[in-house]
Amino acid sequence: MDSKAYIFDIKRNTSEDGPGIRTTVFFKGCPLNCSWCQNPEGIAPGPSLSFRPELCHPDDCDRPCIKACKTKALTLQDQLLRLDRERCDKCGRCATVCSRHALEQVGQWLNVDELFYRVAIDKPFFDATGGGVTASGGECTTQMNFLHEFFKKLKAVGIRTAIETNGMFNFGRFARLLLPWLDLIYFDLKLIDEAASIRHTGHSNRHILDNLLRLTESAEIPVKIRIPLIPEITATDENLRGIARFLREHRIKQVSVLPYNPLWLDKLQRFDMDVEYRHGAFMSDAEIEHCIDCLQAS
Ligand code: SF4
Ligand code: SF4
Structure with a gap:
């Protein structure tokens, strides 16, 4: 086992x-x-997703996290990244492409x-x-x-x-x-x-x-x-x-x-x-x- x-x-x-x-x-x-x-x-x-908005600067970033997210849980609103946790399935794909560690999968x-x-x-x-x-x-x-x-x-x-x-x-x-x-x-x-x-x-x-x-x-x-x-x-x-x-x-x-x-x-x-x-x-x-x-x- x-x-x-x-x-x-x-x-x-x-x-x-x-x-x-x-x-x-x-x-x-x-x-x-x-x-x-x-x-x-x-x-x-199981997994959790941590989001630290203070580390995220979407106007200075290609925003690969949004492209990586298959559930459309990440969107740009008023120049700020928004995470809709209802839609997020905690797959962690966004975290693997965020070089600033604003998004991180915990554990x-x-x-x-x-x-x-x-x-x-x-x-x-x-x-x-x-x-x-x-x-x-x-x-x-x-x-x-x-x-x-x-x-x-x-x-x-x-x-x-x-x-x-x-x-x-x-x-x-x-x-x-x-x-x-x-x-x-x-x-x-x-x-x-x-x-x-x-x-x-x-x-x-x-x-x-x-x-x-x-x-x-x-x-x-x-x-x-x-x-x-x-x-x-x-x-x-x-x-x-x-x-x-x-x-x-x-x-x-x-x-x-x-x-x-x-x-x-x-x-x-x-x-x-x-x-x-x-x-x-x-x-x-x-x-x-x-x-x-x-x-x-x-
Ligand atoms: S990749 Fe990281 S820094 Fe860039 S928009 Fe997404 S969360 Fe923010
Ligand atoms: S963990 Fe997966 S579903 Fe949740 S925001 Fe990131 S890419 Fe989208």
Whole structure:
């Protein structure tokens, strides 16, 4: 079987996604739809087209993109290039002829061998620093069969593996296909209240909490719980105190926080995304400290 996955980014030399020097692979597709998603281009499965009008100067260009587009999604209006996303089938032909990179197809289909060779090149750095490869997303567990083959191949040559997950997976398949090949799990816990979870992520959190408990009870590898601190959504006293109570009830002692990063807002224009949540500031040290106090005091 030559399974393929749609990968929208491969970041080498990362240090935030696990111990040592790592390569993080971002898989496209996610079952949640968080209103603050830092990688909104990773939610939909398959290709996406990025358009940066500030790089496009149609009056100084032969406009090969318009000729390349078979669906007539690109037109010139008032001397500006317009992209009609309803017509666009994300074939990427326009991006291959745009030398200014105003149009770019995000990501690519890779098979297991292709992805393996791209990441294994850094094995000497992984070995020297205790690093490895982290699968992220989107939600990487949406491509469980592919990940199974990929991790097996990495482990066969002694490369350590980790995943970042939002917990929306089938536990039986996860335990069978991924757990035996993993060294570390980062589990994002966002909201403790079910209604808030439905409102802000589009899904109930019941399944996520069940999976978290099953993992912490049965996994023989570290399961590191992280709370993304999203102002006014997850970074509220009520949510953090509720999470702290839940963790204490289940004798889970360790949790860390991921402070909000507003830089994702730049992506909205590139992908013509219309979202309600647009908090534009980093959190202050005092705000982060307050969140940690809420977790510790409850
Ligand atoms: S998108 Fe690229 S190829 Fe098309 S008009 Fe703009 S600069 Fe030219
Ligand atoms: S991705 Fe394909 S369909 Fe979409 S604008 Fe480009 S050429 Fe046209």
